[in-house]
Amino acid sequence: MVTSFFDQFSSPLFMGIPLMALALLLPWILLPTPSSRWLNNRLLTLQNWFLGMFTRQLLLPINHPGHKWALILASLMIFLLSLNLLGLLPYTFTPTTQLSINLGFAVPLWLATVLIGLRNQPNLSLAHLLPEGTPLLLIPILIIIETISLMIRPLALGVRLTANLTAGHLLIQLISTGLFVLLSLQPAVAILTGALLLMLSLLEVAVAIIQAYVFVLLLSLYLQENV
Amino acid sequence: MLSPPVAIVEKRLMDVKLGELGTWLGGRDFTPNGIIASVRRGHDRYYNKYINVKKGGIGGVAMLLAGYVALSYLWEYDHLKHDRWRKYH
Numbered sequence: 001m002v003t004s005f006f007d008q009f010s011s012p013l014f015m016g017i018p019l020m021a022l023a024l025l026l027p028w029i030l031l032p033t034p035s036s037r038w039l040n041n042r043l044l045t046l047q048n049w050f051l052g053m054f055t056r057q058l059l060l061p062i063n064h065p066g067h068k069w070a071l072i073l074a075s076l077m078i079f080l081l082s083l084n085l086l087g088l089l090p091y092t093f094t095p096t097t098q099l100s101i102n103l104g105f106a107v108p109l110w111l112a113t114v115l116i117g118l119r120n121q122p123n124l125s126l127a128h129l130l131p132e133g134t135p136l137l138l139i140p141i142l143i144i145i146e147t148i149s150l151m152i153r154p155l156a157l158g159v160r161l162t163a164n165l166t167a168g169h170l171l172i173q174l175i176s177t178g179l180f181v182l183l184s185l186q187p188a189v190a191i192l193t194g195a196l197l198l199m200l201s202l203l204e205v206a207v208a209i210i211q212a213y214v215f216v217l218l219l220s221l222y223l224q225e226n227v
Numbered sequence: 228m229l230s231p232p233v234a235i236v237e238k239r240l241m242d243v244k245l246g247e248l249g250t251w252l253g254g255r256d257f258t259p260n261g262i263i264a265s266v267r268r269g270h271d272r273y274y275n276k277y278i279n280v281k282k283g284g285i286g287g288v289a290m291l292l293a294g295y296v297a298l299s300y301l302w303e304y305d306h307l308k309h310d311r312w313r314k315y316h
Contacts, residue, residue: 007306010306012302012303012305012306014301014302014303014305019299019302019303022295022298022299022302023299026295029270029291030288030291030292032274032278032279041278041279041280041281041283042282042283043278043283043287043288044279086292086295089292089295089296089299090296090300091296091299091300091303091307092295092296092299093299093303
């Protein structure tokens with residue numbers, strides 16, 4: 001069979017169950033549920049601290065009706081963060097490299113923000129389509145452009161996350177294959193490649209965290225406009 | 228061996244004798260509720276032993292992650308074996 005570098009993104013079946021099921025289940029196993037004790041164990045304390053800090057930071061610019069979204073945005077962030085970071089472990093599967101999963105997150109949430117805006121304050125939502133101070137002649141074109149940019153948002157959210165993670169994983173696999181082959185031929189060059197791989201892995205950790213954050217941040221921005 | 232007699236089915240797995248294994252397996256609860264209950268019990272045992280302790284270190288989570296990596300390797304073995312057996316990469 002012909003193997004390619006893209007085979008790492010397929011979800012192989014084992015006894016009929018795809019690996020994606022295990023990968024999607026893992027954040028639930030790793031993150032403990034909050035307890036009603038006063039002093040918790042270290043993992044739970046760390047998790048609570050991080051969640052509290054993140055939610056407070058995220059909800060600062062959003063006005064009061066938008067605070068209903070606190071739970072879903074915080075849990076989305078934790079889920080994406082853990083999925084991205086767990087995908088960097090060897091032999092694991094990253095569900096967020098699949099466009100289906102990312103669009104499945106992006107489209108319903110974006111659509112919810114748009115519909116909330118259109119239902120509760122239709123005038124204000126439609127007014128967002130025209131920036132202030134545009135010259136009279138440009139108005140028709142600008143409205144079309146702004147509508148297109150509005151419609152493209154869920155696609156951009158999903159594809160951004162997919163592309164970033166896929167590219168990172170592919171680069172890691174390419175460079176590590178090169179390192180393996182070079183190790184027997186030219187060890188000196190292999191050391192350089194090894195250093196490159198190390199830096200790339202650090203970058204991937206950063207990208208994993210940042211991309212999750214950007215996803216949730218943009219969603220909160222869309223919410224801010226509409227709520 | 229002065230402990231009061233306990234029904235075979237209710238003993239823990241490590242206490243079941245080899246000859247009694249069939250009876251033990253036959254009497255366990257394999258309904259979905261039973262499986263969920265046993266998964267919860269296993270999770271609670273692991274959590275309370277390694278994570279829910281006063282000075283839990285990285286070991287509790289690290290063991291879980293190592294198990295996850297091993298399980299992923301097992302899951303993907305059919306796919307990975309081609310990479311090792313290739314002559315040209």
